[in-house]
Amino acid sequence: MLAILAYSLTTGLSAFAWNWESFAVLRFVVGLAMGSEWATGTAMTAELWPDRHRGKGAGLMQCGLGMGFFVASLVWLFMSQTGEDAWRYMYLLGVLPGFVTLWMRRGIPESEQWERVNDKRKQTRARKRKGGELSAHEEVLSRFTLVDLFSVPALRRRTLIAVFMSLTTTLGWWGISTWVPPYIGSVAAHAGLPAARWASFAGMAYNVGAIAGYVGLGFLADAYGRKRVTFMFFLMAFLLTPVLFLWTHDIGLLLLVSAVTGFFSLGQYTWMPTWLPELYPTRIRGTAIAFCFNVPRLLAWSGPLVAGTLIARFGGYGHAAVTVGFIYLVGVALTPFLPETNGKRLPEDV
Known part of the structure; x- marks a missing residue:
């Protein structure tokens, strides 16, 4: 709730930016809040949905992102005609998600799984402060979660693989x-x-393609497994990038190809809320998801700069996009190394 309020407020305040520095600071806070909200929402969704339908829940959650982009594009279709301050009006509309927190406060429960672990963690830390003796498991539970994440070899290996897979999706x-609308x-x-x-x-x-992809990956992952479906989405995103940016020239057909490409290139985001929660025990699930999602975001900010440089060098979008598209091969190569978790219960401990 705090994260949604933070990014809603700072998005609205972005409309009143008086120079690029003030705008950058506000957008930085928006990014912090969005990363926090996504990771928390992913952990909650995973812990509230049944095991055999967890991918579906993740897909339905993730499709909200595509719906937001679609609505923003639709609003911009009309708002762009309002003059040089049109962009300010768009950001001002960004305060609207803050009203969702009123409903969240009443309608969404905390995860019972998390509450059990959190209560035990509080009791363990209280006993440790009083000098009480702790078991090996209690010592683990009392650690700072980010330290705990890298203290267990199996979790450390999973995290490194997931970070580079997440970097693939985010950099893509x-x-x-981001260049599809200006290109078309x-x-x-x-x-x-x-x-x-x-x-x-x-x-x-x-x-539209992305919304279908977000939901579709979740449903397909429940039916055919996390590993196989994620691999397919990475591979198809790689193959479709040159189809969109190099080989399709008819303007109407471009819209169709962009929708199909969006299904795989944006839809692949759902592998994270589907698969990541199933790789980590409850005590560090939120931390692990946030780390795997946000560390790549800290690196992927360079993506538009690199792509922009390539666009200038190649004199157009096509070859630049295809060059950046080779990043999808990293996801193709790493996906087989994560364990298949389809239909299994969320791990309580490792």
Whole structure:
């Protein structure tokens, strides 16, 4: 709730930025809050849904991201006509998610699984402060969760693999996906069509595919396994990138191809809320998810800069996007090394 309030408020305040420095500071706080909210929401979703339907729950949760992007693209279709302050009006609308916290306070329970572990952790730490003797398991439970995450060899190995897989997805997002609307807008402009309108159409088409992909990966992962489906999404994202940016030239067909590409390139995000919670015990689940999600975000900010440099060097979007698209091969190579967890109970301890 605090995270949602924080990013809603600072998104709204971004509308009043008076220079690029103030804007950057506000967006930085938005990023902090969003990373916090996603990790917490992922852990809660995993702990509240039944084992054999956990992927479906993760997919339905993740599709909210695509729905938000779709609505933003739709609103921008009309808002872009309001003049040079149109972007400020868009950010001002960002305060609306804050109202969701009123419903969350009443309608969403805490995870019983987490509450049990949290109560035991509090009791263990209280006894440790009083000088009481702790068992080996209690010593583990009393540790700072980030230290605990890297103290167990099996968890450390999983974390390193998951971080690089997450980096693949995140860098693909910021280094490729963000360029789809301006790319299709530039194709439209070359054909004598309004660039801003077609960029909005592209954003909507891409995110229609993404919404289907978010939900689809979760349902497919429950049916065919986390490893097989995640591997397929990484591979298809790699193969479809040149189809979108190099080999499709008809403006109408571009929208269709962008939707199919969005299914795999954005839809692959659901592997994280589906698979990550099943790799870690309750005592460090939230920390592990946040680490695997946010460390790549700290690195992937370079994606748009790298892609922008490549666009300038290649003189267009196509070869730049395909070059960045080779990052998907990292995900293809690493996916087989995580354990299959489909249908299993969430680990309580390791």
